[in-house]
Amino acid sequence: MTKLLNPQLQTHRAQLEEITKDLHELTIRIGHEEMSHTVSDLRNRLHEPFMFVIVGEVKAGKSSFINALLATGEEITKVAPQPMTDTIQQILYGEERAEVMVNDYLKKIMLPVDILQDIAIVDTPGTNTIVAHHQEITERFVPASDLIVFVFEAKNPYRQSAWEFFDFIQGEWRKKVIFVLQQKDLMPAEDLAINIQGVKDNALKKGMTIPHVFAVSAKQEQEGQTTQSGFGELRAYIQNHITGGQAPALKLINSVATANNINERIATGLDLRQQQYRADQEFREDIRETLDEQETKSYKQVDLLNDALLGAYDRITTKKAYELEGGLSLFGLLRRSVSSIFSKTPSAQQWLTDLAKEMEDELNGALQQRLNEGMIDLADSIQQMAKIIDLKIRSSKTILSNDHEIFSDIAERRENVLRDLQDQFSRFISKTENFTDESLFPDKKNLSPNLAAGSGIAAIGVILMTVSQIGMLDITGGLLTAIGLLFAGFSTRSKRKKITDGFRQEIAQGRQRLTEEVNSTLKRYIVHLKKRIDDNFLRFDDLLKREGVQLEEISIQQSNINERLATIANALAPLSRDLDGRP
Known part of the structure; x- marks a missing residue:
């Protein structure tokens, strides 16, 4: 019996020697020193x-x-x-x-x-x-x-x-x-x-x-x-x-079982590691989706604010356009000229100056009111972007524990990266400068005097209000300057149409600038802040990238070993039943 078995046993033992060599390399690759020693001992004792x-x-x-x-x-x-x-x-x-x-x-x-x-x-x-x-x-x-x-x-x-x-x-x-x-x-x-x-x-x-x-x-x-x-x-x-x-055959069967035991333990650990990897991928995708959702919500708040500002702008400028056309009509000019001789009624030129000043006051008051009302909701929406991400980081799912039998080092590395992410993000939302980067508002010189009322993420409302106020001043100031120059050129009735057409043109341009200012400035702020929040995950993304590559390579290697061990085990199964009496 021994002589008949020897050629087969020698073949299977040579195959197992190659498998244990690969299994040893796998244990080294996953960084498990004790298991590596065990496989090395197993391989050395095959003969x-x-x-x-x-x-x-x-x-x-x-x-x-x-x-x-x-x-x-x-x-x-x-x-x-x-x-x-x-x-x-x-x-x-x-x-x-x-x-x-x-x-x-x-x-x-x-x-x-x-x-x-x-x-x-x-x-x-x-x-x-x-x-x-x-x-x-x-x-x-x-x-x-x-x-x-x-x-x-x-x-x-x-x-x-x-x-x-x-x-x-x-x-x-x-x-x-x-x-x-x-x-x-x-x-x-x-x-x-x-x-x-x-x-x-x-x-x-x-x-x-x-x-x-x-x-x-x-x-x-x-x-x-x-x-x-x-x-x-x-x-x-x-x-x-x-x-x-029977000893050589039994030893080979036992060695296959031990190698398979080790490989199964690696497979079980890999399964947990893959579950953690998938959970981390889902966590990261959830972060991206949350940022996208919050960006969309903040955009809607900007659009609502823009609509409210334009509504107030249109109401006031339309009213002033009608007043201008009525005052510059032939009857209106004639009445104003005659009245100015016998009373203190202002001249046409003075009337135009007063009209421009009234429009400036009404625009500034109405736009400021709409700005104050809309900015609260916008600031809250943008703050939620950071608050929700902070909460999600703190509640991320841990599957692979740092006391895992095989992959404790991987679990510990992940835990350290996640802990650093939590600490880093906490510091991020606590520092006002992360929300006031000059690159966000390159044309706004100095925001610091207005930030005394807030710090960190709480300063977002103050920052938005400050920047928007500066923007509103730029728009209304520029508009009134242009209209003032237009009115200053009034001297004869023949220029009435030029004045009214110019007024409507300046009003339309001011409206366009108002829309662009609100959309470009505030939405640019949202985009930039979203990116800054997402940049906190660069190290975590690097961990995921490397983990994905390693898991794929290790899984392929482990599966290959598993298939080869199964082939030998199946070949030895009849002999195992004969020798051991087990089914």
Whole structure:
């Protein structure tokens, strides 16, 4: 069977080696150092023997169990009253005995023991040890294991720390586990049977389908009481399920499962990351739409203000045009000339001057009133643009938390950018100069004396009123100057038509200037302010742009790995069912 499987296994192992190489590159790319180490270990151990990882609490008898299992007649792993295993010890086959200290936490022991040609045994620090880093390094070693041998103290296999570690093994890595109750010689058979069933029941509650529990005594085994020690049953299990030519296939199946587990965890993290990206895109689009909506609303307020100003302008100028035509008629001029001789009735020239002055006063009063009424609504509309954006920034949706298992750095970077955006925008709306940029009103020399009544976003109404007042003065002042020059040229009746036509022309031009002043100045202000608000999102936009590119590339890479792992898993599925007995 082994010879028939070897060519297939070699092909699949070569394929898996390439996949784990790409998976390793993916973990480096996403910046997850721990996962990168795990995949690197997995890849490096593909050509190593089937690996037993012995876990359990301190003083559960792990070291004695390993010494008895190997049956070399010597103490391979140290046994002492106090905790001795302060490193992970990987026991491998070697032609001669040797020890190699790989690093501070890993020692390799080479032994000329036949069983080690098919399996490697890893002795780990206790799950409840007080020595720093022991549980951490044990957890880092578990993912590359092929079988977890969970050693309990036979008289008390219910310690919380041990079962919490079991939850980690099952929940995080779904590793194949067998249970060993060590030191069975210290218990009555009836109590031992109760504890064996208790371990099975506990394992079933935690999701195992067929818990395998072995009760052994290393002491009895080493003293030659092999029929009572329980090691015979355990060795038979190992022979039937692992060393009987099945270890290479099982190791490959386990390695595929571990690689798939890691890739699935990346996929789950990517899904959350993509949800966050889509939420951020929607948030950004909502900001743009809100700015567009508020711009439209503000434009409507400008149009309403313009209509109100033009209504007042038309009413006053039309009335004055009728007065002018009536006063310049032949009868009107004759009556005024005769009356001026016998009374204090002003001359025609004086009358024209008074007419112009009355129109100026009425225009300034009426336009100022309409301006005051309309500017309140306009200022409120423009202020809402900034207020709504500020509220939306503060209520943006967070899906990917900064304590995420894989993408915590991405989540933290996003959180920092969003926090900076909040702070930046708060500063933006609190500074008056952000709403009084001279480039908005290049022809308005100085607005500062009028801004004492407001600060930050609250100054918008004052700014608009100030600028518009200056504009109104420019219009009415320019209009009256032109009309004054026109009236000053009056000397004969023959110029009556020229005066009235000129008056109507100047009125029409003033009306046009009024419309242009209101629309161009105020709408330009709205456009510029909208852009300034939107510019606060430049860093956030850059984050979104880079995130979109990275997500696409990482997703393609992860999907490719997933497809290749699925192909190998499907090819190995029949073999997996035969070896493991699982559907």
